[in-house]
Structure formats: structure tokens, C-alpha cells
Amino acid sequence: MKFTCNTKEIAxxxxxxxxxxxxxxxxxxxxxxxxxxxxxxxAVRATDLELTLEHAFAADITEPGSVxxxxxxxxxxxxxxxxxxxxxxxxxxxxxxxxxxxNYDFHALPPDEYPPLPQATKGSHFxxxxxxxxxxxxxxxxxxxxxxxxxxxxxxxxxxxEGNSLTMxxxxxxxLAKFQTTLDDGITGTEKYIVPSRALAEAARxxxxxxxxxxxxxxxxxxxxxxxxxxxxxxxxxxxxxxxxYQQVIPPKFDRSLTVNTAAFIGSLRRAELVxxxxxxxxxxxxxxxxxIITASSDISGNAYEELEVEQTGEDLTIAFNAxxxxxxxxxxxxxxxxxxxxxxxxxxxxxxxxxxEGGQQLYVLMPLRQ
Amino acid sequence: MIAHFDIDAFYASVAIRxxxxxxxxxxxxxxxxxxxxxxxxxxxxxPFGVRSALPLYRALEACPNxxxxxxxxxxxxxxxxxxxxxxxxxxxxxxxxxxxxxFIDFGPCSLGEATSxxxxxxxxxxxxxxxxxxxxxxxxxxxxxIASDACKPNGLLAVAPGDEAAFLAPxxxxxxxxxxxxxxxxxELAGITTIGHVAALDxxxxxxxxxxxxxxxxxxxxxxxxxxxxxxxxxxxxSSEETFEYDVREERRLAEVLRAQAAExxxxxxxxxxxxxxxxxxxxxxxxxxxxxxxxxxxxxxxxRRILKAALYCLRRADLQGAPVRLIGLRVASLVPGEPLQTxxx
Numbered sequence: 001m002k003f004t005c006n007t008k009e010i011a012x013x014x015x016x017x018x019x020x021x022x023x024x025x026x027x028x029x030x031x032x033x034x035x036x037x038x039x040x041x042x043a044v045r046a047t048d049l050e051l052t053l054e055h056a057f058a059a060d061i062t063e064p065g066s067v068x069x070x071x072x073x074x075x076x077x078x079x080x081x082x083x084x085x086x087x088x089x090x091x092x093x094x095x096x097x098x099x100x101x102x103n104y105d106f107h108a109l110p111p112d113e114y115p116p117l118p119q120a121t122k123g124s125h126f127x128x129x130x131x132x133x134x135x136x137x138x139x140x141x142x143x144x145x146x147x148x149x150x151x152x153x154x155x156x157x158x159x160x161x162e163g164n165s166l167t168m169x170x171x172x173x174x175x176l177a178k179f180q181t182t183l184d185d186g187i188t189g190t191e192k193y194i195v196p197s198r199a200l201a202e203a204a205r206x207x208x209x210x211x212x213x214x215x216x217x218x219x220x221x222x223x224x225x226x227x228x229x230x231x232x233x234x235x236x237x238x239x240x241x242x243x244x245x246y247q248q249v250i251p252p253k254f255d256r257s258l259t260v261n262t263a264a265f266i267g268s269l270r271r272a273e274l275v276x277x278x279x280x281x282x283x284x285x286x287x288x289x290x291x292x293i294i295t296a297s298s299d300i301s302g303n304a305y306e307e308l309e310v311e312q313t314g315e316d317l318t319i320a321f322n323a324x325x326x327x328x329x330x331x332x333x334x335x336x337x338x339x340x341x342x343x344x345x346x347x348x349x350x351x352x353x354x355x356x357x358e359g360g361q362q363l364y365v366l367m368p369l370r371q
Numbered sequence: 372m373i374a375h376f377d378i379d380a381f382y383a384s385v386a387i388r389x390x391x392x393x394x395x396x397x398x399x400x401x402x403x404x405x406x407x408x409x410x411x412x413x414x415x416x417x418p419f420g421v422r423s424a425l426p427l428y429r430a431l432e433a434c435p436n437x438x439x440x441x442x443x444x445x446x447x448x449x450x451x452x453x454x455x456x457x458x459x460x461x462x463x464x465x466x467x468x469x470x471x472x473x474f475i476d477f478g479p480c481s482l483g484e485a486t487s488x489x490x491x492x493x494x495x496x497x498x499x500x501x502x503x504x505x506x507x508x509x510x511x512x513x514x515x516x517i518a519s520d521a522c523k524p525n526g527l528l529a530v531a532p533g534d535e536a537a538f539l540a541p542x543x544x545x546x547x548x549x550x551x552x553x554x555x556x557x558x559e560l561a562g563i564t565t566i567g568h569v570a571a572l573d574x575x576x577x578x579x580x581x582x583x584x585x586x587x588x589x590x591x592x593x594x595x596x597x598x599x600x601x602x603x604x605x606x607x608x609x610s611s612e613e614t615f616e617y618d619v620r621e622e623r624r625l626a627e628v629l630r631a632q633a634a635e636x637x638x639x640x641x642x643x644x645x646x647x648x649x650x651x652x653x654x655x656x657x658x659x660x661x662x663x664x665x666x667x668x669x670x671x672x673x674x675x676r677r678i679l680k681a682a683l684y685c686l687r688r689a690d691l692q693g694a695p696v697r698l699i700g701l702r703v704a705s706l707v708p709g710e711p712l713q714t715x716x717x
Contacts, residue, residue, distance in 0.1 A: 145669065146669060147666070147667070147668060147669045148666065148684065149650070149666045149668070149680060149681040149684035149685075150680065154717075171717075172669060172717075173715040173716055173717030174669070174670060174713055174714075174715055176716075244717060249716045280711075280712045280713055282712065320712075322713060346714060348716065365716075367713065367714040367715055367716060368714055369712040369713055369714065370710075370712045370714060371712075
């Protein structure tokens, strides 16, 4: 294969793909990115066998074909180029690159050993505005479990589809994030997919937010999901398993609430957390007389006391939370005011923006700490 | 004076206590399916070669009349709490080693006083639980433990100050702490078969066989053991290990041992008022290669099921592929005080 292209474009494509490569892989070819030159475009692909990212850009192709190059090495090299045009000449064992007055030969591995893209039958298909999908991903995936020992299901994010409605849910058992939005083109009936959260992070990073994103289930058992927009496609193997019944977790009714300025609340919590010590970062919230009092203390650091004016409904309440979890939720709320609803000191609390974002409906559930 | 206490054939003795029809018969406590391993064998079963960690089907081959009883962890924990309460009422310091085993420091007292205190504890344990507990009394921990092992079952053996070296001398060299089966085989080849042989080594010989550890091991062999009973030391990790009589290849059997270890570790966490943020598994293969795998938890726990789940994940990641295993251990670390505060809906 042989082509010339814009340096910035190939650097961006290889840079994005190299993020998918597993640095600890024991299969040599999986450390490489695959470059395929065909029909005036170079498709750059990387995979860790669970997640595949492919991005194409225009180039002048003099000889179609493929080459695989070590991802991290090649991406670092490209990132250090000044710009201009680049010429690449690929063989099964070598990739020769010329750019201005620099000449590099990279060791390559035979491209026919690279894992092929799944040539699977397409199942359900829907489209969604890029901005809405990104909003949903950012609003939810942080609440998924990061604990591998608890299994892939909780590390995933649930995509629940019904007609034109998409509900995204992530939870680790301590907090739950839910985002409900509408699709441009919906599906008939219902579908549930558990998507590895890091695949959604890649989708948010790489798929254009101005465009419409097309999403298809692949495979006879619909065990893969492909996100596609413009010249970029992300294919991910879905998590096989039963997602917890999240609706049971969200209390249908609350008897107390407070409405608070989001930024002021975050500021108070961040300061209080500093003295909360390392035991569960406990902050206590006491609501009474339209005032929220935030306290924290530890033997090592001292005591914290913060007062905020709030709009209170229902009876007084004292409840404790891990400040870290609470701040993380509030950081995903863009509304100036946040409402928190309660049932009691040991019951789940619901947190939502007073003004919901344009793209959908946000809801968080946070479990309290025992005091 | 220091004493080492160990309940005789703990799980099996509980089964026999609760079903007198089992008395005098070979009994093994083990899970119910065929691939289970023996957790404890009664003394009647031991002459047949039935020992802990032996696969149940092999135990049944060796002893066809073996009566197999399922374990009841909650009962063992309740008994353990009772026994440790008895220890606490008589001790200056207690160092718990497992549910049924502990070192006790009686403080400064004569051999006679310590022996009579140990006998009182043995009587109280028998009264309260119906179980016999063996005790070794000595000036140091290692000798106390060897003494209690030597007088089992239902024994009390005191080693008088000054008699330590003579008591230890005929014991096999593998009884010294830190001398495992591999070192033992190596030492035996060099003609060092008893603890007495180690005690008699000169400096150069000791160094050749034990390296930087020479002075310590020779002091132990001579009966000098000044390590304190450490009850108030800060616990950095809690673990439970098991060396198998026969190498184990089946992951399901390893998983079953981990299940018992998770219960034991969870119990220790509760007793010490701690929770753990990390769980690890140590595996020693038959070829003595040792692997460790550990995983971090998002929230601290003292729940046996959570600990087991994390341990099984570590076991899977060790990717043994049927390699024979001679030892498996479970360890929790990154300990924080108190019970977990974060509530969860899962």
C-alpha cells in the first residue's frame, strides 16, 4: 500500500485509535493499529477484542492495501510531527514514513492477522442526536462500578429502549444515575443493552456531537452494538447478564425536600470534605427552618460548619453522605438550583436539577451513610 | 508465661457434641457434594489417613464408614466468641490465630500458676461449650504451640523454664517456625533432622544452612523465643492460609477453601472491629512458584460474601489452568476502623 495524506488528520485518527489498545495485551497484533487504504480513504482501526474503534479520513492513494503499525509508538511519532504532508509505504513487515526531511521505518505485522470486523447481521437500529447521546453518557457513566471483582454488569451502563424513548442507567449500588431522552428514529418494541461504560466514554469522545448518531445491534444474538457517525464507528461487545431492577431502587414518593443553589452547595461540601477525614468522607446535612447546616469532623483535622439558605418542604431531617459521592453527582448538574428529596436518614435520597437539561431528564439516587 | 490453646478437631467435635450417636465413629466435616474437601476430621477418622483438605471422595475411599457432616459456620462463630470471652477473663493479652486457636499471655507468674490457669480455662471451655481444648504452657510462643500439638487431644502440657531445649531437641526440624517442607527436605539431606541438630550448629554451619536468619532460628531451636503475644498491635492485614496434604487442581475445590477462609477472615474483621478495602489471594503451586493477585474494593467491607466474590475474581485472574496447587490463602488489607458506613441497595 502507498498513500499520502495530511499529517494532522492521520495523527488524530491514530491518536484516537491508540486509546483503545490495551497496553498489557499478550497478543502482539493487538498492540498495533490497522491502516487500510481504499476508495480514497484511509481507515484506521484499533481493537482490544471487546471494543473496536474505526475512523477514516481522505488521502491520495497510489496503491490500495493494508499495514499494521505499533499503536503507541506510531501515535507518539505522529504527535511530534510539525505538520505538512506525509507519505506512507506499507508492506506486511514494514511501514516506511516520509514527512518533510524525516524518514522512518516501523516494524509491522502482517495485516491479514488482524482480527476482522464482525460481519454480523444487523438487528435493531435507532438514531439519536449526537448532543443528546453525549449528554446522556456524561450524566450517567460515572456512577457505574469501577470494581472489576463485582463483575461486568455493574461496570456497564444500561440502555433501555422503548419506542422513541431511551433510558440510560448506571449504578454501583451506592449511587444511581438515570438519564431519559428521546430518539430521532426509535425502535419497535423494547430492547435492553448493557454497554461497557468505557465504550460509551469512547463514543462521547469520538462521535461528532453535531451529527446524528446511528446505533445498530449486531450479531444473531444482538451481542454487539455499533455506534456510527460520519467516518467513525465504534463497535462494542455487550455485557451478558441481568441488570439490577433499578426501578425498585427509586422511591416512588418522598415526604421531604430541599432546594439549594448548586454552586454554593458544591463549594460548602468541598470545604467540609477537607476535614471529614478518610473514614467515608462523612458530611452531615441537617435541614431545619429553611436552613441547611453542613458539618464534618475528624480527630486529625478539626470541625467544619457551613450554613446555606434553602427552600425546605416537610419535616426537619439530619442525614449523612459521603461528600465525594454527593459532589460527584452535583458536578453533573448544570441547573443553578438542585432539589434533593428524602424519606429518612437511612433511606435513599433523590437528586435532580430544577431545570432539566435540553436533551433529557436527569435523576440521581444516593444512599446515605450510617451515622 | 505463655499458653497456646487449640480446640480439638473443632468442627468435627461440634458435630459429635450435637449428635452423640456420632461419638466414637469416624466423622468428617465437609461440604455435601462429591468434590468437597474435608475441613476437619475426628480423631477416629485420622488413623485412616483422613485429614483436613483431603478431597472428600478420597476420604471416603480411605474410610468407607466415614460419616460426613456439613459445616455450620454460624455455630462455629458463636462458640468461638464464647471461648474467646473465657480467654479474655483470664489473660493479660490474647493473640487470636483463628476461630479456635489463640496465644494467651498470663503475665509474670510461675509455671505452676500458669498451668493451673490453663487447666481452669480448659475446664471452663468444656463447661460452656462441651468441647475439649488442648493447651501448651511455656516461656515462648513456639514452644507453647508445639506443646499443645504434642498433647492433643484433650491434653495439657507445660514445659518448665530451662527445659525448653531438651523438650524441643527430639522434634523434627520442620516443627521450627519458618522451616517449611522444602527447607526441611534440604536440611534432612544435610543430616539435620531434629531441632536438636539445629541447636547444636556452630555459627558458620548455621549461617551456611540458614543465611541471615541463622541466629534467630538457632535461638528458637535452643528454646529462646521472646516474641510477645501481640493483642494490641495494629492489624495491617488479616489472612487465612491452608497448605494441602495433596496438591489440588480443581478450581472448584480451591473456591470451596476460599469460601471457608472468607468466612474466617470476615469473623476476624468483626472481632477486631475493622473493615477491609482490599482482598487478595495467594497461591503456591506444586512447583513452589507463588502467585499473588489482589483487588481493591470501592467501599470497605467485612461481609464474607463480598470478600469471597473478590477472592474468586482474584482466583480467576491467577489463571491456573488446572495447575496443581499446594497452598491457597486469602488476605484482606487496607483496613479501616469500624463497620462500613456506606449503605447500599445491592
